Amino acid sequence: MPVLRPAPRTPTPSPDATRAAVSRNTSTSRSPRTPSTNRSTTGRCSGSATPTGRWSAPRATHPATWRCGSPEERLLVVGDALSDYDVGWVDSALDGPDAARTALQSLHRLTDLRPRVLLPAHGPIPADTDGALASARRRGQRHVDDPDGAVRYGARRIFAFALMIRGGIPADEVEPYLHARAWLTDAARLLCLTPEALATELVETMIRGGAVVARNNRLHAAAEHIPVTPGTLQVPFPRKWSALRARAVPDRT
Template sequence: MSPQPPTPTLPSWLIWWQRPFPDANTLLLPGRQPALVDTGFVGHADETAAWARAHAGNIDLIVNTHWHSDHVGGNSLLQAQGAAIAAGTPEAEAITRRDPGCCAAEYLDQPVAQYTVDVPLDDGQVLRLGDADWEVVRTPGHTPGHLALWQPEERLLVVGDALSDYDVGWVNLALDGPDAATTALASLKRMADLDPRVILPSHGPIPAAPAAAFAAALRRAQRLVDDPAGAVWYGARRIFAFALMIRDGIPADEVESYLHACAWLTDAARLLDVTVEVLAAELVTTMLRSGAIVLRDGRIHAAADHTPVAPEVLRVPYPRAWSATEPC
């Protein structure tokens, strides 16, 4: 076996925090304009804010790669402490309108505390984060407003959920249309063409070999394009595992009834042309068989490493109940 390449070195002017689920990795850019890229899950917002303050003082700006719950969970708390929030224009506009579908929070049954977006971001826009300039790169696919951040001098690329060392972001063919996987593949090709020295993903470690990571991601993304049913299954497995992580599992005798009530599973069943009951049972069975979920003490748990979440933090209101006037 050939030796593994070393992990690329990071410049001293940034701080990278690799976090287990249900949090996304967090990038901190201290300096004259302290900034944070993504803020983890709402259940760990206090931890996120305390960590950022300890390393950089007050945060001026938060940039969200996209609006899923594991990326925006600390927004509300940090905004109350004075941070502005920046996000891709499609998602920024929806949050400003207070669309009921914001963050896909209710659809995915993933809590998000209320926040506002102060700075809508468009493709090619340059942001001063910490003491360096970063370019916004629109990378729709995983969500319509998904974005990457490119630092050309150091050739650093923040890729959000577009890819990691072990997979690519799931795509939502029900909400975002049948071309979502093709859009995600095009975004990956655009990022690969930047030829980054360092990839900073939202989950997992920094890939040791960026070119190889992109090559693998492009193959995986092409499979989602070629196999729409497989793409639906891939998303369902990811969403269900996350639901188990943030709830410390679900009682085994309640798990299928929980799934029957989920909007995302109803849509997945429609796309796969099966009943909700059949899909829920098959999802549980196949994930138990593969080891992705486990039965322990009468509850179904996600097998992947994750940080516990206090039950009370899941009780924040869905966006349809967010106030039209209160910022957070």
């Protein structure tokens, strides 16, 4: 789950990974995502609607699996919980203010398993298992200690992947694109900013930090990545697959 600083090792998302990112992060709604009904909306900012108070339990969005065929194996499939260069992003707009702390507790529990090998969903297998876990705990602790910084980190991360997925975005379309994103509206609400102010800050800090570059009047993610086939964006989301299959089956009655 601060000014953007490029990670020492940058991820190279696969087409499947980037397709998953499209599903999660490119909603076109301008409205904030609706929190569950047991969430209070008394904000910590004057006049804001920042969700605080009682939240639903954080979702297990970054599961890990312990695989131990023998005492010597100690293989831990960590999925998105951590990688050799990052930790799983926690969406505090949906999962609540305690989600980052819950994620950090999970990282400590994974460490307590004393794995020999970590198998992340992205990037290389860490050569130094203990070092990767220690780095993940430090990052997780920063998210707990600096909630606003964690929100900004998540926004930068989503925007960088959006640029990768779309092969860049025309410079004059970037801010309208961001204004229409539900995740940006959520982040702005948590930071007590307008979506327009956060969009401007996001673009400026990422360009200044070197995470975004301008080429041919388009903004691109600077991190090395595998281009996504344009037709991938036209593939229906999984929630529509059952309806499509039903229409594809001929009526034999």
